[in-house]
Amino acid sequence: MTWDPTCVTEELVVNMGPQHPSTHGVLRLILRLDGERVLEVRPDIGFLHSSLEKIAERLDYRQYLPYTDRYDYLCAMANELAYVRAVESLLGVEPTPRCQWIRVMMAEMNRIASHLVYYGALGMDTGATTVFLYCFRERERILQLFEDASGQRLLYHYFRIGGLRNDLPPGFCEGLRSFLDEFPRRVAEYDALLTRNRIFRSRTEGVGYLSPEAALSYGVTGPTLRGSGVSYDLRRAAPYYVYPELEFDVPTRPEGDVMARHLVRQEEMLQSVHLLHQCLDRLPPGEINVKVPRKLKPDPGEIYVRIESPRGELGVYLISDGSEKPYRLHWRAPSFHNLQAYPEMCQGAYVADLVAILGSLDIILGDVDR
Amino acid sequence: MLSFIANWLRDLLTAWFQAWHVPLVFVDILAWIVGGVAILILVMVVALVFIYLERKISGYIQSRLGPERVGPWGIFQTAMDALKLLQKEDIVPAGADKILHTLGPIAFFVVGLLGYLVIPWEEGGTIARMVDAHVGVLYVLAFGSLSVIGILMGGWGSNNKWSLLGALRGAAQMISYEVPMLLAVVCVVLLAGSLSLSTIVDQQKTLGLLSWNLWRPWLWLPVILYLIAATAEVNRTPFDLPEAESELVAGYHTEYSGMKFAFFFLAEYGNFFLVGLIFSVLFLGGWSSPFGYPDPLRIPGVIWLLGKATVTVFFLMWVRWTLPRLRVDQLMSLCWKVLLPVGFLSLLIAGTAALYV
Amino acid sequence: MRKRYGDNLWDLLRILAAGAWSILVGLYITGINLIRPGVCERYPRRDHRPDYQPRPGYRGDFALLSDPERPGGLRCIACLQCQNICPDQCIHITPEGKGKDRHPVQFRIDTGLCQFCWLCVEVCPVAAITMTPDYETATDQPQKLIRDLDTLRERGRNIPEPQRVEPVGCVADGGA
Numbered sequence: 001m002t003w004d005p006t007c008v009t010e011e012l013v014v015n016m017g018p019q020h021p022s023t024h025g026v027l028r029l030i031l032r033l034d035g036e037r038v039l040e041v042r043p044d045i046g047f048l049h050s051s052l053e054k055i056a057e058r059l060d061y062r063q064y065l066p067y068t069d070r071y072d073y074l075c076a077m078a079n080e081l082a083y084v085r086a087v088e089s090l091l092g093v094e095p096t097p098r099c100q101w102i103r104v105m106m107a108e109m110n111r112i113a114s115h116l117v118y119y120g121a122l123g124m125d126t127g128a129t130t131v132f133l134y135c136f137r138e139r140e141r142i143l144q145l146f147e148d149a150s151g152q153r154l155l156y157h158y159f160r161i162g163g164l165r166n167d168l169p170p171g172f173c174e175g176l177r178s179f180l181d182e183f184p185r186r187v188a189e190y191d192a193l194l195t196r197n198r199i200f201r202s203r204t205e206g207v208g209y210l211s212p213e214a215a216l217s218y219g220v221t222g223p224t225l226r227g228s229g230v231s232y233d234l235r236r237a238a239p240y241y242v243y244p245e246l247e248f249d250v251p252t253r254p255e256g257d258v259m260a261r262h263l264v265r266q267e268e269m270l271q272s273v274h275l276l277h278q279c280l281d282r283l284p285p286g287e288i289n290v291k292v293p294r295k296l297k298p299d300p301g302e303i304y305v306r307i308e309s310p311r312g313e314l315g316v317y318l319i320s321d322g323s324e325k326p327y328r329l330h331w332r333a334p335s336f337h338n339l340q341a342y343p344e345m346c347q348g349a350y351v352a353d354l355v356a357i358l359g360s361l362d363i364i365l366g367d368v369d370r
Numbered sequence: 371m372l373s374f375i376a377n378w379l380r381d382l383l384t385a386w387f388q389a390w391h392v393p394l395v396f397v398d399i400l401a402w403i404v405g406g407v408a409i410l411i412l413v414m415v416v417a418l419v420f421i422y423l424e425r426k427i428s429g430y431i432q433s434r435l436g437p438e439r440v441g442p443w444g445i446f447q448t449a450m451d452a453l454k455l456l457q458k459e460d461i462v463p464a465g466a467d468k469i470l471h472t473l474g475p476i477a478f479f480v481v482g483l484l485g486y487l488v489i490p491w492e493e494g495g496t497i498a499r500m501v502d503a504h505v506g507v508l509y510v511l512a513f514g515s516l517s518v519i520g521i522l523m524g525g526w527g528s529n530n531k532w533s534l535l536g537a538l539r540g541a542a543q544m545i546s547y548e549v550p551m552l553l554a555v556v557c558v559v560l561l562a563g564s565l566s567l568s569t570i571v572d573q574q575k576t577l578g579l580l581s582w583n584l585w586r587p588w589l590w591l592p593v594i595l596y597l598i599a600a601t602a603e604v605n606r607t608p609f610d611l612p613e614a615e616s617e618l619v620a621g622y623h624t625e626y627s628g629m630k631f632a633f634f635f636l637a638e639y640g641n642f643f644l645v646g647l648i649f650s651v652l653f654l655g656g657w658s659s660p661f662g663y664p665d666p667l668r669i670p671g672v673i674w675l676l677g678k679a680t681v682t683v684f685f686l687m688w689v690r691w692t693l694p695r696l697r698v699d700q701l702m703s704l705c706w707k708v709l710l711p712v713g714f715l716s717l718l719i720a721g722t723a724a725l726y727v
Numbered sequence: 728m729r730k731r732y733g734d735n736l737w738d739l740l741r742i743l744a745a746g747a748w749s750i751l752v753g754l755y756i757t758g759i760n761l762i763r764p765g766v767c768e769r770y771p772r773r774d775h776r777p778d779y780q781p782r783p784g785y786r787g788d789f790a791l792l793s794d795p796e797r798p799g800g801l802r803c804i805a806c807l808q809c810q811n812i813c814p815d816q817c818i819h820i821t822p823e824g825k826g827k828d829r830h831p832v833q834f835r836i837d838t839g840l841c842q843f844c845w846l847c848v849e850v851c852p853v854a855a856i857t858m859t860p861d862y863e864t865a866t867d868q869p870q871k872l873i874r875d876l877d878t879l880r881e882r883g884r885n886i887p888e889p890q891r892v893e894p895v896g897c898v899a900d901g902g903a
């Protein structure tokens with residue numbers, strides 16, 4: 001049979017989402033397809049907009065703190081950390097050493113928990129449902145520790161301006177230690193089950209390429225950037241709290257594909273384990289809270305504070321007009337910036353690659369839409 | 371046992387009909403109806419049981435518990451789900467092709483049933499001896515590939531782009547994997563020298579376990595080939611692209627609800643079990659006992675066959691809950707660039723073996 | 728860039744073998760997990776961990792602690808601080824009395840609005856309001872989510888002391 005040039009295939013415009021099993025929330029992707037090939041992707045965001053920045057302007061500094069948990073709900077501790085640091089710097093308050101250590105510990109535990117969700121979700125997106133539940137099994141142990149410490153499983157509200165809600169509960173360190181001892185074995189299990197699987201490798205290697213230049217120009221940060229070969233981690237580049245005293249690697253991969261980002265995150269979990277071991281070894285005794293005034297009225301001024309959240313550079317831009325309430329608060333959302341590079345990564349991809357690439361970006365729609 | 375019942379029934383009917391002077395052709399017609407209903411019930415029950423098993427096994431694999439609230443260990447869960455689906459509203463999307471939308475699940479289901487006709491359930495018998503199974507292998511393969519029509523009808527008739535994509539994927543996949551599957555089966559046919567499934571079983575019964583085709587080294591490639599191709603035929607992970615829920619929502623049955631969806635679902639498991647049955651027939655000695663012939667334990671052949679098929683199905687379930695899904699181009703290149711050459715190779719090996727061993 | 732099949736037959740065979748091996752390893756892992764005991768809880772039945780209770784300090788349903796000496800039988804002095812700090816404005820208090828006799832005659836918490844942030848508990852000067860480890864508060868009627876004075880008092884009756892836990896922190900164990 002010869003190819004009939006008059007036979008024209010039609011392009012297909014499809015809405016992927018906002019209700020779709022693998023858009024990680026309520027993202028809407030407008031796809032232009034040629035059969036299975038993707039010609040164009042346009043992300044349409046805003047379905048999870050919750051006006052968290054505006055809410056900050058009607059609440060005082062303390063009251064806003066629980067809202068930060070709701071913003072990127074998979075790493076509530078990191079959000080709290082960024083916000084608390086911003087307010088404390090505005091107030092000129094320095095937390096006690098013990099408080100700093102505990103905050104770092106919590107942030108690292110949260111990083112593991114968040115990466116576990118990512119790991120499982122990517123497995124799910126590529127069709128391997130089992131690894132998702134294994135990851136949740138291990139995440140559950142971290143959540144249990146969080147619950148013991150803060151009283152809630154997901155929206156912790158554990159940090160306070162000037163300190164913490166309470167000290168670590170008894171048994172916390174032992175629980176964490178036993179988790180840390182077991183966890184690397186579990187990661188090896190996921191590695192063998194998912195990462196080294198031939199099918200998974202062929203689904204992820206060479207897919208969703210993002211060049212370092214493009215990554216930098218889009219403002220991509222976090223593991224996504226490190227997967228493109230740029231070794232940039234705020235814990236190294238602009239260290240805060242006790243990170244300068246801790247020893248860890250910044251895993252980086254040059255390939256820039258889905259697999260590279262995946263491996264970076266996998267390695268990061270192990271690095272977090274390493275960090276947590278050091279924290280447990282060196283956790284100093286002492287006070288956890290410093291006295292802060294009952295009414296928080298920072299001097300007029302503005303500040304931008306950034307930390308390395310599991311998704312990248314999480315920044316808080318805070319303007320104070322000297323009153324009890326922030327004049328303006330802005331979140332520099334890592335997921336939002338990472339998502340901008342998505343259409344670029346999807347060039348020439350198949351429909352099935354779309355979900356794998358989206359999974360490898362590890363976006364949280366609460367973070368994108370705020 | 372089955373043929374005993376069938377014969378008994380037939381004798382009884384013949385006696386009655388003779389007594390009432392009814393033409394004897396009605397005996398045959400009645401026997402066909404009884405056989406058909408028997409298959410229908412069998413497929414329904416099998417599907418329900420295997421949906422339950424799948425949920426339970428996937429639960430245990432994923433360190434969950436699986437269904438466990440309805441009845442002891444949750445055994446009535448799938449039955450309840452089927453009841454629930456029965457009550458559901460049957461929604462036909464606006465702009466759908468109503469006829470195709472309705473015919474799709476029915477075609478899929480009926481075609482799924484047909485394969486059961488030629489399975490040799492026990493010595494000398496298919497169900498009610500309805501089909502002369504001298505060309506059983508051909509028949510099974512032919513109807514296996516027909517089920518793609520149901521998928522296409524459903525996907526096209528739904529007027530939904532995801533369904534359409536799923537259906538086209540399904541069509542491409544099932545037609546392609548037909549070829550390696552055929553090659554794998556032909557290897558067995560070559561060695562058996564017959565297209566009849568009963569003959570293939572007969573040749574594996576003498577020494578029980580030891581004479582199974584599975585233990586012949588020159589059939590190992592076909593075994594693997596058949597398992598892969600058959601998994602692709604019934605659209606299960608790693609080949610579940612037509613319904614890939616993380617990509618295509620639910621693929622070709624996105625727009626189905628209620629009983630039509632249940633038909634798709636039941637037929638899928640019916641087909642799945644059929645794969646297990648055929649695998650047992652081709653490679654695991656079918657109805658013959660693994661302890662030699664005649665069976666020292668005197669267990670009916672049906673039981674052996676069902677048991678072997680269950681083991682096969684269990685293995686495929688295990689695979690499903692382990693592997694990720696292939697991408698559509700990889701699916702095709704796996705089929706045409708790997709499985710097809712391997713199929714020819716195994717044909718060569720099997721042919722040589724048939725000549726010299 | 729994409730290199731899927733080897734340039735020669737040997738490569739191809741190697742890739743196939745490695746792929747098959749990785750699949751076998753995967754099967755082994757899921758197989759192991761198949762026989763490992765599951766970790767799920769039979770939630771409403773609780774036969775996994777029958778004595779599990781969230782730790783004191785868990786942020787569950789509310790309670791007002793009682794104090795028989797005070798008017799109204801509650802510790803609460805109706806200072807309205809919790810009402811004011813609540814970010815969601817879900818506490819509504821009607822105070823009565825002056826000075827030492829000040830107490831709430833109505834105290835409503837709309838737990839449907841509440842985000843269980845613990846700020847009200849923290850701010851209370853007399854530790855009168857607390858949260859219990861009771862987390863089973865789901866209901867199908869929104870008005871049932873509103874806790875009034877009587878419910879809160881009833882819940883607080885058996886709580887001897889506020890759950891203002893300031894537990895002994897654990898410190899560096901020196902790697903031991």
Ligand code: SF4
Pocket residue numbers: 812813814815816817818836840841842843844845846847848
């Ligand atoms: S827990 Fe928070 S939201 Fe709930 S009533 Fe107390 S202050 Fe308000």
Ligand code: SF4
Pocket residue numbers: 802803804805806807808809810820850851852853854855856
């Ligand atoms: S519960 Fe505490 S904070 Fe609230 S009004 Fe009563 S005494 Fe004041």
